[in-house]
Amino acid sequence: MQTHDQTELHDGGGVADHIHPEPQTFVRKYIFSIDHKIIGIQYLITGSVFFVLAGLLAEVIRTQLMHANGGVVDANTYNEIYSVHGSAMVWLVVIPLLTGGFGNFVFPLQIGARDVAFPWLNMLSFWIFPPAGLMLFGSFLMGAPAAGWTEYPPMSLQGQAGTSMWCAAIFLVGVSSTLTGINFLVTILKMRAPGMTFTRMPLFVWAQFATAPLLMIATTALAAALAALFMERQFGVPFFDPTKGGSPVLWQHMFWFYSHPAVYIMILPAFGMISEILPTFSRKPIFGYKMIAFSSVAIALLGFTVWAHHMFTSGLAPFLQLPFMIMTMLIAIPTGIKIFSWVTTLWGGKIRFTTAMLFAVGFIATFTFGGITGIFLSAVPFDLHAHGTYFIVAHLHYVLVGGSLMGILAGTFFWFPKMTGRMMNEKLGKWTFWLFLIGMNGAFLPMHYQGLLGMPRRVATYDPQFQTINQIESIFSYVMTFALLLFFGNLLYSIRNGKKAGSNPWGARTLEWQIPSPPHYYNFKHVPTVFAAPYDFAEPLPYTGLEEELTDAPGPQPASVH
């Protein structure tokens, strides 16, 4: 069969097959690398380290709450701990893992590209991220931020010195996010392999495509808010202090104009992962491909119109509450389409319950639960009761732990073989899944009840009537932590000792599985041509140009050195 000469296939404005020599030094290969796969893994490792730190903070929180009078740490330290826990989980864990980590590693392979559009920018994005994380955790040394991850002024104006450090750290992560968003968007628009039209893109690519503009546009609003808060704290420029004519509610608008789209930054890529894993292990096309793809975009667009539903009690004019309530309820429709399509994908399948598949199925159940409580909160009268209570804590953890984190775990079990060439231990993986599912639900389900009955969030001590229920939650949270220890143990063990994976251990059909594990520096020996969407298990693979991938044929040679 003929091989394609890419310089001919790409006409005019397309991307020429522009090859640079593979770096040889350790520093250029693994530290200051411009290879999207290495950068992706760098994000995954850094994000995991921050995840462990922020997770330990969560266990300090749960241990404190074992007793109504606290007793583990004093109130101020407790406030610092949950503020840094929340900030770190959102900005240093979930967003970087899903976009910088899995996004970077997986989607350029899935569109048949050799790298992202701006590899140097990609390296810059990554290297902004670890210092920002160190700054956030380092703020403990100077008195950490202590007004929650939302840092509402005027409270945050009174905050300790570390609050300014928090502004700077989050601002930097935001810069990193914005750059990543631009990079991913351009890559998806300009660097798809020939024949990969939009309706042939894998759904994980669609998810990143919907996420990238959110990263790019929404994060700038956060940057403005953080800069204003920093200036007010350090130089007394009055943006938010009402005694100087500022408006504390202005911060809330700017913060949530970012942070609501950020909710979708934290869940859309996980949706994409689930949409890859379900068809692979059901041995069926994903049900309703177009509806799943378009609903991601619909969610991203609607996501910009609902931010003030976080502020129903802040004194929003009644006639402003109404549109925000209705728009929020509307998001239930595209989200419902996705959930129904996933469930229907299982129908008539030949389902193989690998650990990745278990996490994907578990994701649908727990995310649905978190989504439903979100509908509750969209109704203004109910929100007047539930806002600021443990019901919110329960809701957001169902979405972020039962949604985003379950997605990350599913994705790790799924793509680990591609990243390392080795399999993770499936038996340990299944223990991880069941313990995690039980621990997660046991820890967060009772919080709904507790919140509705009168327990506010962000309290270091509480009404003794809630002590038993808090102890139950804490014990289940230890089960969840144990499951995550199993996961990390499995991960570290399998990097060196896992079974050899081969190129395609799951029988998956997207492009990344058609090349060796781990992939070569250049990803593809020849950029493939794509003929159809990837999910037709009855058809031959819809690609040409991949014939030499698993042979000893030499890779592409750099034409010239720049």
Added chain:
Amino acid sequence: MSQRSRNDPVVTLDRNFWVVTAGFAVLSIVGVIFWIKFPITQYLPAAVVEADEIDQLFRFLAASSTVLFIYVVGYLIYFSIAFRRRASDPPDAIGVQVHDNHNLELWWTIGPAIFVIVMAVFSVRIWYGIEVNNPGNGLTVESIGHQWNYTFRYPGVHGEIPDAMHLPVDVPVTLEVTSTDVIHSFWVPAMRLKADMVPGAINTLRFTPKYPGTYAIICTEFCGVNHSVMDKQTVVIQRRADFDKWYSGWVAKTKNVSDALPKVGAGAILLTGGNAAAGQKVFAATCSACHAVGPFAQRIVGPGLKGVLHDPAHPTLVDGDSASTDNVAKILRNGYAGSMGQMPNQTTNRLSDKDIANLVAYLDSLK
């Protein structure tokens, strides 16, 4: 081959599917009945009329969500079991190659859309009653958040009441909340209502107390190290006679208390001959830095002053005296300092007696 031909197999659903679906229907009915019957007030008392309405909304949301959840997770579990790969399946076995079904997709778009509309109508109806159409002109009470306690102000009571907020049953209440320092929140779980107390702004809750009792007020907006213990004060809802006794007790007790600063000069200001047009100029030059010519709630630093002398909802001034021209002049001369903020006195505001007379005439003309 650029376009794959689409020959999806014809889908038939077996008997098990319909049995399971019927099972979910039975479960759903049980779930709905559970939420209709669930005795919410045994777990959390309802103190006001609005609490009952919000509980109705909760029942509706919980019941419909239960049905949705039973079907989604029910099918998820059923399909996972029914369509698992069995040991007898060949290793390359594939599932039924269905891509989509436009009818099904149409229905699971329209179905949730209808659900959203019903829910929106239900929510908006209750929202309208609470936020827009509530007859809140029985009693106006103010609550002020501090780090870390609440104080309460009543018309005719000088100063602030520190311990509890008393309310009579069946009288519509307008509660106006603000804060002197950071954002607090006024939440009474038994009322199912809360409002953030934002410094520099006034937020309003309207409700009608219904069931006598003592109910906790809890702060839900993080407000500093003692946020956790800002839950010790209460709303006391009592019968009219008891309330009147409590209220007149406070009126008598605070009769001689004044929030105003010591007088600057002796004697009353002569208000006759005040010129409203000249007063408007004084207002624009001096007062408008902190006060809007707008409704009470339109706060810059101090409240909006349109109707300060003619607002039935605010029959008293900041110091608890009735809103008369003489008392307005008194505040302009003597200033005010207290939880509601600070109003400069004649030494700092540099208004002449003539300016004050003109201003009062101007304020009196605003209706």
